[in-house]
Amino acid sequence: MIYRLFSLSLSFLILFSPLFSSEIEASAPRSEDLRARRFLQDSLLKFQRSSSQREWEQGFSQHLLDEFRHLSGSGAGRQALCQGFENMDPERLAVFRLLLEEEPEAQLLGCNQFLLDSLDQFIQERVELLQQRRLRIPGWPKTKARFGPSQEEWVSTQGGPVYFNGGLPHGHFALTFDDGPHPQRTPQILEALKEHQTLATFFVLGQNAQAHPRVLREILHHQHGLGGHTQSHPDLKRLSFASAVAEIQDGFASISGIVGFSDPFFRFPYGSRTSRLQDYLREQNIATFFWNVDTLDWKIKDPLALFDYALEQVGKVDRGIILFHDIHPQTAAIMPDFLEALAERQLQSVVFRAAD
Numbered sequence: 001m002i003y004r005l006f007s008l009s010l011s012f013l014i015l016f017s018p019l020f021s022s023e024i025e026a027s028a029p030r031s032e033d034l035r036a037r038r039f040l041q042d043s044l045l046k047f048q049r050s051s052s053q054r055e056w057e058q059g060f061s062q063h064l065l066d067e068f069r070h071l072s073g074s075g076a077g078r079q080a081l082c083q084g085f086e087n088m089d090p091e092r093l094a095v096f097r098l099l100l101e102e103e104p105e106a107q108l109l110g111c112n113q114f115l116l117d118s119l120d121q122f123i124q125e126r127v128e129l130l131q132q133r134r135l136r137i138p139g140w141p142k143t144k145a146r147f148g149p150s151q152e153e154w155v156s157t158q159g160g161p162v163y164f165n166g167g168l169p170h171g172h173f174a175l176t177f178d179d180g181p182h183p184q185r186t187p188q189i190l191e192a193l194k195e196h197q198t199l200a201t202f203f204v205l206g207q208n209a210q211a212h213p214r215v216l217r218e219i220l221h222h223q224h225g226l227g228g229h230t231q232s233h234p235d236l237k238r239l240s241f242a243s244a245v246a247e248i249q250d251g252f253a254s255i256s257g258i259v260g261f262s263d264p265f266f267r268f269p270y271g272s273r274t275s276r277l278q279d280y281l282r283e284q285n286i287a288t289f290f291w292n293v294d295t296l297d298w299k300i301k302d303p304l305a306l307f308d309y310a311l312e313q314v315g316k317v318d319r320g321i322i323l324f325h326d327i328h329p330q331t332a333a334i335m336p337d338f339l340e341a342l343a344e345r346q347l348q349s350v351v352f353r354a355a356d
């Protein structure tokens with residue numbers, strides 16, 4: 001899902017920047033060492049320069065993925081990769097988390113489990129720090145505030161309305177989670193939502209619903225909203241109209257195939273739409289949801305920083321639709337505190353329901 005298209009030109013300026021220790025050179029053959037270093041630095045540079053999830057996912061090109069696969073294919077390459085990864089600080093290492101978790105080749109790295117464990121430890125430490133910081137706020141906690149129970153906002157999907165802030169009353173916010181379901185993070189988020197009697201809308205990927213049907217059923221069991229987000233998360237603008245429609249339909253069919261139905265709610269991957277596709281959704285009486293609060297949780301890997309940023313973004317508007325992704329560990333990790341912080345601000349939780 002993360003990796004696609006386009007090759008990129010290498011910037012030789014960054015090849016020898018002191019990001020990684022010189023230990024690599026001592027123990028791995030020179031060419032693999034250089035390739036690993038180039039791969040890691042190019043990937044990080046792409047990530048840092050990406051201002052949107054789309055830019056990053058398209059920037060992490062087939063070329064970079066091929067490099068990773070090549071390096072994982074030899075002992076020297078694996079050694080060079082592991083040394084590079086092990087020398088990274090956790091926030092940089094987190095950029096590679098989905099790759100380490102999902103790529104079959106990554107399982108060949110002897111250091112894989114060690115790296116994932118150290119990332120979990122980072123999340124854990126930062127969340128503890130967040131909680132300690134909140135405990136130091138004078139008068140906190142006054143009472144255990146709850147963000148819910150959520151008000152139901154009934155929307156007619158006739159004619160396929162399009163929502164950005166949902167037209168909600170002052171102080172009302174709807175939570176949305178994209179790109180799941182994820183076998184660990186989605187249940188963690190469901191638990192936090194339950195604690196707060198809060199309902200959200202999950203815009204799930206057909207392929208992830210098929211991979212984790214039990215988690216999909218759990219979302220529905222808790223009465224959250226369930227919308228489509230395509231089958232495999234392409235940028236629909238780059239597809240032919242027919243292929244884009246097939247992606248949309250397949251995504252809904254995957255959900256319906258598992259739980260029997262889906263809300264007639266849709267979100268474009270990356271928010272990337274065409275007027276023709278928007279017209280198609282209108283004709284199908286499917287409501288489209290964008291967002292007006294972007295938490296950038298694909299980019300902000302540190303839970304403490306994500307908590308602060310997300311709350312700051314909420315504070316900038318007086319109502320709206322909040323965008324998260326239930327595939328990221330930092331998102332799941334901050335959810336209990338984030339919901340509590342929304343409640344402390346006396347904001348009202350809202351969930352969208354299809355009226356017809």
Ligand SMILES: [Zn+2]
Nearest residue numbers: 178179269270
């Ligand atoms: Zn998405």
